Amino acid sequence: xxxxxxxxxxxxxxxxxxxxxxxxxxxxxxxxxxxxxxxxxxxxxxxxxxxxxxxxxxxxxxxxxxxxxxxxxxxxxxxxxxxxxxxxxxxxxxxxxxxxxxxxxxxxxxxxxxxxxxxxxxxxxxxxxxxxxxxxxxxxxxxxxxxxxxxxxxxxxxxxxxxxxxxxxxxxxxxxxxxxxxxxxxxxxxxxxxxxxxxxxxxxxxxxxxxxxxxxxxxxxxxxxxxxxxxxxxxxxxxxxxxxxxxxxxxxxxxxxxxxxxxxxxxxxxxxxxxxxxxxxxxxxxxxxxxx
Numbered sequence: 001x002x003x004x005x006x007x008x009x010x011x012x013x014x015x016x017x018x019x020x021x022x023x024x025x026x027x028x029x030x031x032x033x034x035x036x037x038x039x040x041x042x043x044x045x046x047x048x049x050x051x052x053x054x055x056x057x058x059x060x061x062x063x064x065x066x067x068x069x070x071x072x073x074x075x076x077x078x079x080x081x082x083x084x085x086x087x088x089x090x091x092x093x094x095x096x097x098x099x100x101x102x103x104x105x106x107x108x109x110x111x112x113x114x115x116x117x118x119x120x121x122x123x124x125x126x127x128x129x130x131x132x133x134x135x136x137x138x139x140x141x142x143x144x145x146x147x148x149x150x151x152x153x154x155x156x157x158x159x160x161x162x163x164x165x166x167x168x169x170x171x172x173x174x175x176x177x178x179x180x181x182x183x184x185x186x187x188x189x190x191x192x193x194x195x196x197x198x199x200x201x202x203x204x205x206x207x208x209x210x211x212x213x214x215x216x217x218x219x220x221x222x223x224x225x226x227x228x229x230x231x232x233x234x235x236x237x238x239x240x241x242x243x244x245x246x247x248x249x250x251x252x253x254x255x256x257x258x259x260x261x262x263x264x265x266x267x268x269x270x271x272x273x274x275x276x277x278x279x280x281x282x283x284x285x286x287x288x289x290x291x292x
Contacts, residue, residue: 015237016246018230023250025227027105027257029220030096034262036216042209044093045202047220051089052198054221055191055228063184070185077177078189084170086194089224091163098159102264105254106142107160112245113138114168116285131285138281142251144274171243174235183232190228245282251275 033047062068072078088111095104116135120128177186199206209217235243252275258264 011237015234015243018234019238019243019246020249022227022230022234023247024253025223025230027250027253029224029227030093030101030105031257031261032216032220032223033093033096034101036220040213040216042213042217043202043205044090044097045198045205046207047093047217048086048090049195049198049202049206050217051221051224052086052191052195054218055187055225056195058225059184059187059191063188068184070188071182072185072189073180074177077173077180078186079193081170081173081177081186082190082193083197084166084173085190086197088163088166088170089194090198091159091166095159095163100264101262102254102258104160104163105250108163108167109248109251110142110161110164111167111171112248113142114165115171116245118168118172134281134284138245138248138278141274141277141281144270144277171235174232175239175243178235183229183236187228187232242285245285248278248282251278 029051036042063070088108092104092108095107113135116131120131174186231243231247234246238246254264255266255271255275259266
């Protein structure tokens with residue numbers, strides 16, 4: 001029996017793979033920030049600003065080549081996506097700067113759970129008790145990776161948790177905005193207004209870089225922009241809950257590559273059990289929504 005690759009299931013799988021690729025890119029961006037620390041003195045706002053500036057240039061260039069035009073319809077959704085994403089990225093990079101790379105990624109990855117919880121409370125037809133049970137399993141898995149008793153209420157933990165909450169709002173805004181706008185319109189406003197917002201608030205931290213500073217700024221920004229494109233493309237074909245939960249694979253990516261790339265300690269047996277619980281929860285939720 002032949003498989004129709006243009007069918008909805010294959011398209012949905014493509015969306016999941018794109019979101020998974022974005023997770024790897026976002027993790028790699030944080031690795032580059034950590035690699036940069038011994039060589040340059042770049043503050044968090046500059047990494048965020050350079051990422052948005054590069055993204056804005058890429059969007060403008062591709063629109064010029066393809067002779068595309070902007071088609072904004074809901075400025076409220078575009079502004080909401082811009083603000084929530086900018087704050088989420090800033091808090092995430094700040095968590096990487098002041099704390100553990102693994103902990104920053106893990107706490108940032110609490111956003112799929114907040115997306116699901118917000119959807120459960122705000123969307124009446126998604127109030128499924130089984131979903132809450134699966135989310136409880138996912139929370140347990142993340143808690144096992146965090147190693148209870150070691151996280152506490154430290155500043156770096158609060159930055160990471162804040163990034164997770166804001167990222168969940170950014171994901172919901174993206175999913176809503178996709179109903180009215182094409183990807184280029186969303187990215188144009190998100191990158192352009194995001195860069196302007198960061199520059200206005202943190203212009204003291206932005207300067208003309210030397211060759212070494214430019215290298216780290218550009219590479220970090222490039223993988224972040226690629227991740228943003230993959231994420232935006234993926235959300236063409238998945239829901240906010242599905243896409244956000246697939247993105248939690250970054251926890252496993254951090255567990256596998258952390259010891260190799262940045263010298264993070266390897267996950268313990270409890271940590272790997274937590275990772276498997278998260279993947280199991282992801283699979284169950286994705287399947288349940290696909291057959292709903």
